[in-house]
Amino acid sequence: MTYPKPTLAADIAFITVHNAKLHCLLMNRDDATQVGGDWALPGKFVHEDVSLEDTAQAVALEKAGLRDVYLEQLATYGALDRDPRQRVISITYLALVPHSRIQAAIAANPALALAEVTTRWSGETGGQAQATSPEHGALALAFDHADILGDVVKRLRGKLDYSPVGLELLPKLFTLRDVQEIHEAILGQKLAKPAFRRKLLDRNLIKPTGQKEQASAFRPAELYSKTK
Template sequence: MDEDAFLKAYDPTAFERPALTVDLVLLGLSDGHPAVLLIERAEHPHAGRWALPGSFVRPDETLDGAAARVLRDKAGFDAIEAERTRLEQLYTFGAVDRDPRMRIVTVAYLALLPEAVFAQVEEENAALSAARIAVSWAGEAGGPVAAFAVRDRAGHEALPLAFDHADILALAILRLRGKLDYSDVGFALLPESFTLRQLQDVHEAILGTSLNKPAFRRRMLDRGWLVPTGAREAGTSFRPAELYRFRKPL
């Protein structure tokens, strides 16, 4: 039997198949804290809990295509915004009992949004709400996270998260902490032009700790990643800081 004959005779129902979904971690900063955009589920399972924007993958689309569709349809990005947003596969979550409906494997994607874009997306899409991510562990130890409504500044009541989305958020923070010092990932959370203070704020927010100002600035400048724009920040009541832009390393 040749391959053509084999494929014609093949029974695609011979093995049970799990369903496949994608979930998006749309992460930014809010008041100096890592924050994520969530949707409150209106239907079972987990009705009333908060979830990452996601969708089942259609038979005729790729994983990246499904993620881009969720970015447009559920996060409200227009075609140009979706094209400019870098979606990176974070991890595949496949615990047998992660969804009570059936065996569902999800591929989580991570997108980092500058603070202004993050706020704009939430403002323009009534279905999305910003939640501050509370991290209880230091460094790259890993561990649980909780999500609190941004308006709940004191962190009185954590939002109930659907499925294993707390695990997905925890891995997103762990991945960012692991890549922050040696990659350009932190610059995705900044506007095109930024001050050294803003850059340090991003690092401190992701790492969850304070950094030595002179040492941090010296390390960033010595890497050759920063290019002075010749401009200074506007609208300050004190001496305006110099603005830089990121130069991608060769």
């Protein structure tokens, strides 16, 4: 059977938390025709002989120099006019990466920027997200990537309710405060410390290591690691 096939792309939202704020890695588009915004999620086309997962990992490696990132499929976007030049269907992935790893990627590639992600809505319905970076200010997002980023935030918030989310965003050893900071950044609101501690520890997903936080100005917190 032969018929006009649409073009398929895999785009990735590399998410991290920095300074208690949610951030996403964005790429400056140096296309000759700047259609619909200068900044976009890193991505590449899906070829016939490469699996989706491999394509996504290839994006991570080629665009950000990252190996073995935590990936999770988000959704597939296929509106007819999402790219005004040609029909492109985008399979979007969510990548959770510790800030330390993202920093290395940015330093190596000047087209990349780490933008803070904020959302306009407050309820449950979702909506668009906005990206802002210290160097470039508000970033104009290409295609439907503002909608996608909105869905990213929605997914992250939804997962926090039932799932031990956020550990992928942390290094091997971390304090309870680090975890709380991540949850607060994703939810966009402060959480009560004792309640958060209890819920986290009761799930038995992290375990104390006996080691203490280094270079603390005051009493250092205990370091935890994932139970595996």
